[in-house]
Amino acid sequence: MTATTPALTDRVRDVLGSTTLDDASLRRWLHGLPGVDEVGAHGRAAMLGTRSVKTTSKAWALDLAVSMVDLTTLEGADSFGTVRSLCAKARVPDADDPACPKVAAVCVYNDLVPVAVEALAGSGVKVAAVTTAFPSGRASLPVKLADTRDAVQAGADEIDMVIDRGAFLSGRYLKVFEEIVAVREVCDEAVALHGRRAHLKVILETGELSTYDNVRRASWLAMLAGGDFIKTSTGKVSPAATLPVTLVMLEAVRDWAALTGEIIGVKPAGGIRTAKDAIKHLVLVHETAGERWLDPDLFRFGASSLLNDLLLQRRRMRTGVYASADRLTLAT
C-alpha cells in the first residue's frame, strides 16, 4: 500500500472494493469495467460529427473553443523568442478584435516555464508544463519527480505528465498508479510555494494503447490516482486525438462523476486543426459528459494551428468575407 494520504487510501478502498492495493486488485477492477463497443463508438462519433452548428450558436462555439485552447509549442527548436511570441498570441489572439477571448493556457517544456510565466504575468492565461520525461516517459521515478518539481517551482499552473505506457501495457498497473500519485504530491507542493495547487493532467498517449478498452482502463486508473484532467496524447505519436477516443474518455469522466462526485477534465491534444473539428468535439462533450463540461476548466484543446483556424472563422463571421491566414499573427 503506497497511497500516502488517508483520503486517497479510503477512496481506493471504496472504489475498488478491496482492502489491498496491488497489480492483482487493480487488474480485477480495470478488467471488470465494461468493454467499449468499438463499432458503436465510431458510429456515435461520426453521427455527432454531422451536427450542423450555425450563426449565433457557431459564434458562441468558436469563442468557447478559443478560450479552451492550450496553445502549445513542444519543439526541440523552441527558444525564449518563440515562447514569448506564443505568449503574446495567447494574450491577444486577434489584434483586430478586442472582443476575442484569451486562450486558456500556454503549454511548453519545463525549462521554458520561467519565460512563459514572465510573459503571461497578470494576463490570466495559465502556464502548463510537460514533465516526467515527456513524450516517452522513459526515465526513473526520481528523474520524473525532479522534472515535475522543477516546473512547479518555476511557477507552472498546470503539469502535463505522461503515464508509463510500457508498464500499463504489460499489466503493471500499480507502477502507473504510484507514479501518478507521486507526481500529484509534487503538484501539491505548489500550495506552499505559490498558494495554489498545480493542476495535474495525465497524458494517456492513446495512440500507443491499441484498444478502446485500454483507453477506458487508463482513464479510470488516472482518475483513481488523482489526476485533475485526462489528456489523450502527447501530439508526438500518430494517431493522436480522434473523436472516438475522446468519446470514450468523456464517458469515463461522466461515469466517474456519477460514482464519486468528482468532476475530472478532458483534454484532446494533437491532430485537431480546424474549427470544424473543434466544434465536433464540443458537440461530443455536450452530448456525452454534459453541459457542465463546456468550460475551459474542464475541457481543453491541446493545439497550435487550431487557434488560427478558429480566428479565421471568427473573422469570417464578423466581416462577412472569407479571411486569409496572412492577416493573422503566426501561431508558433
Added chain:
Amino acid sequence: MAARLDVRKTYKLYVGGKFPRSESGRSYEVTDAKGRFVANAAMASRKDARDAVLAARAAFAGWSGATAYNRGQVLYRVAEVMEGRHAQFAEEVARAEGLTAAKARAVVDAAIDRWVWYAGWTDKVAQVAGAANPVAGPYFNLSVPEPTGVVAVLAPQASSLLGLVSVVAPVVAGGSTCVVLASERRPLPAVVLGEVLATSDVPGGVVNLLTGVTAESAPWLASHEDVDALDLAGAAPLPGEDATVDWGALEAAAAATLTRVVRPAGSATSEEPAVEPDWTVLPDGPRRVLAFMETKTVWHPKGR
C-alpha cells in the same frame, strides 16, 4: 446481341486534384445550343469556392517553387493529353456552342495550340519582363516577375474551351494557381479539361474548376481575403443576352481586400456592357501572364 446499358457520365467539380460533387448537393441542367437537355452538372456553392481557394493556396508553394522550365514541360504534357482527347473535346464543344463538327475541331486545334503557346512562355516571360536596371552605385539592381498567388478566374461565357484555355493557361504559366468558374451555360468542356489536368502531371489544386451560377459564386471569390487576383473575363454575357454579372461591384469587393483585377475586354467602366473578345486571335505577347505576376526588385553588391 444484348443491348448495352447506358454508361452515363456524372459531370463533377475539379477541386484539389479530385472530382467532388458540390458540397451543397445541388446540380443544374445543361442544355445544348438549341436548348435540348444534355446532362446535369454540379452547381458549386460558396463553400465549394472556399474549399477550392484552400486547395489553390495549398498548391501554390509547390507550383510557384517549381522551375519555370519544369512548369513548361508539365503544361506541354497537358497539350499532349488534350490532343489524345481531341474527339471528345470536339463533341463537347460542338454541342455546347452549336458548331458544326469541322468548326468544333478547328476550335479544339486552336485551344491546344494556345495551351502550347503559353507553355512556351513559362521560362521566357522573366527575360521579357525582367530587367537589370541601371543604378548610380556599385550594385546590380534586378527586377524579376514573380507569380502573385491564388487567382480567381471567371471563364468566358461563350467560348467554352478556347476562351477557357486562353484565361487559365496564362495564370498557371506564370506560376500562380487558380479557381475557375466555368462558363455557366456551357460548362461541360471545362469538366473534360479537368479530367485532362488530372491525368497530366499538373499537381492537384493548381487548377480548380467549378461549374455553376457565375453571379452566385463570383462575389465570394472577389471578397475572399486569400484571393490575390481576379480575372473578370466571364463578366461578358452570351451574345445578345443581358449581363447577369455586375463586374463593377466585383471590382469594388476585390479592392476592399487589395485584390488585383483584370477587367473584361473592351469596357472601360462598368456602365458599358462587357463584350466577349474574339479568342481565336493570337495574343500579342504575354500580357495575360504578366497580369498575374508581381515585380520583385533586388539590390545586390557588385563583386570585384
